[in-house]
Amino acid sequence: MTPTSPINTDQAVESNAWIDPAPSPLLLLLGERTDTQSERGVDCPGALPAPSDPDLAARARAAKDTLGDRVFVLGHHYQRDEVVEFADVMGDSFKLAREAAARPDAEFIVFCGVHFMAESADILTSADQKVILPDLAAGCSMADMAAINQVEDAWRTLENAGIAASTLPVTYMNSSAAIKAFTGRHGGTVCTSSNAATSLDWAFESAEHVLFLPDQHLGRNTAIGDLGMKPEDCVAFDPRKPGGGLTPDELRAAKMILWRGHCSVHGRFTPECVDDMRARVPGVNVIVHPECKREVVEKADFVGSTEGIIKALAAAEPGSAWAIGTELNLVKRLAEQNPDQRVLFLDKTVCYCSTMNRIDLPHLTWALESLVAGNVVDQIEVDPDTAHWARVALDRMLALPGA
Numbered sequence: 001m002t003p004t005s006p007i008n009t010d011q012a013v014e015s016n017a018w019i020d021p022a023p024s025p026l027l028l029l030l031g032e033r034t035d036t037q038s039e040r041g042v043d044c045p046g047a048l049p050a051p052s053d054p055d056l057a058a059r060a061r062a063a064k065d066t067l068g069d070r071v072f073v074l075g076h077h078y079q080r081d082e083v084v085e086f087a088d089v090m091g092d093s094f095k096l097a098r099e100a101a102a103r104p105d106a107e108f109i110v111f112c113g114v115h116f117m118a119e120s121a122d123i124l125t126s127a128d129q130k131v132i133l134p135d136l137a138a139g140c141s142m143a144d145m146a147a148i149n150q151v152e153d154a155w156r157t158l159e160n161a162g163i164a165a166s167t168l169p170v171t172y173m174n175s176s177a178a179i180k181a182f183t184g185r186h187g188g189t190v191c192t193s194s195n196a197a198t199s200l201d202w203a204f205e206s207a208e209h210v211l212f213l214p215d216q217h218l219g220r221n222t223a224i225g226d227l228g229m230k231p232e233d234c235v236a237f238d239p240r241k242p243g244g245g246l247t248p249d250e251l252r253a254a255k256m257i258l259w260r261g262h263c264s265v266h267g268r269f270t271p272e273c274v275d276d277m278r279a280r281v282p283g284v285n286v287i288v289h290p291e292c293k294r295e296v297v298e299k300a301d302f303v304g305s306t307e308g309i310i311k312a313l314a315a316a317e318p319g320s321a322w323a324i325g326t327e328l329n330l331v332k333r334l335a336e337q338n339p340d341q342r343v344l345f346l347d348k349t350v351c352y353c354s355t356m357n358r359i360d361l362p363h364l365t366w367a368l369e370s371l372v373a374g375n376v377v378d379q380i381e382v383d384p385d386t387a388h389w390a391r392v393a394l395d396r397m398l399a400l401p402g403a
């Protein structure tokens with residue numbers, strides 16, 4: 001397991017890392033202490049209902065009904081069906097954060113997604129609303145790849161190369177609140193996979209360089225595919241290497257300085273997956289998320305954000321075949337929702353987002369029943385200073401054309 005892998009309970013048990021008094025923050029089991037170094041905390045007080053309880057769905061429904069308008073449940077597209085059933089609204093991370101902000105009367109926002117999404121919801125909601133993440137172990141391996149101390153070190157490297165003053169940071173929504181706040185403090189903005197090109201266009205109006213965090217693939221795909229840059233305009237900054245593994249001259253020559261982060265789920269798709277699929281299903285349309293590697297995007301027919309993929313399938317010709325390169329819960333749901341099309345998963349092996357899958361029916365039931373009992377559990381709270389500067393970056397994005 002590398003430091004960039006998602007939490008994997010089996011691997012953690014196998015390695016016994018969870019009984020180490022100073023474990024790697026990436027090897028914590030559900031309910032085992034608190035990870036203070038990562039954007040993903042782990043603490044699960046109280047007893048979870050057994051997954052085998054046949055009344056679990058009825059219990060969750062009863063608790064939600066009892067709470068009524070006091071609770072609003074958000075469900076990300078990558079969530080399990082058993083959880084999605086209880087969502088008041090579905091969406092990608094940005095849509096869900098805005099939905100939370102549009103519900104000022106809801107006392108509790110239960111976010112069925114991952115940690116950085118709940119942070120964004122907390123930033124965009126009022127101080128008296130409480131955002132709940134039913135399992136605090138639901139982090140995001142990509143967001144974890146950019147720690148604030150690493151990013152501050154990287155900025156000093158840019159200062160030493162003499163380019164910090166002509167660089168703007170742009171961070172993907174899939175980053176911690178601390179990274180969004182860093183971006184806000186340094187004049188930059190947040191972007192989603194839908195508006196990354198607009199955000200970069202805005203940044204390059206006033207900057208010569210962009211430090212793009214934390215997903216190198218979204219940054220590279222947007223710079224080359226949408227802005228027409230050359231591959232050599234992009235460099236990958238490796239936070240584990242001195243100077244990012246780049247010389248000052250390489251930094252000065254680059255337009256896009258890409259943080260060397262990636263999504264462990266979308267990173268599984270390869271050009272061979274596309275070739276195999278085309279050989280097996282002649283005429284298939286291949287659509288992939290821009291978190292996929294550049295060489296996969298180049299082989300695909302279409303590239304689209306999560307919402308873009310959903311729209312493409314909704315508008316597709318009946319009888320057409322689609323191979324989709326994104327998270328498997330969403331692909332399975334798209335197959336069910338589009339029975340007149342042949343919907344296929346681009347990889348041959350199972351590829352769920354393990355941290356998204358942390359939110360299951362036992363955790364959701366536990367969180368809702370705890371709220372009914374007057375116990376606010378697993379609340380996500382961003383400190384006021386971080387929230388202020390993260391909000392500055394988010395507001396810059398909201399002011400962009402088409403936001």
Ligand code: SF4
Binds near residue numbers: 078139141265327353
């Ligand atoms: S799919 Fe990738 S980017 Fe999304 S939450 Fe999972 S690890 Fe993070």
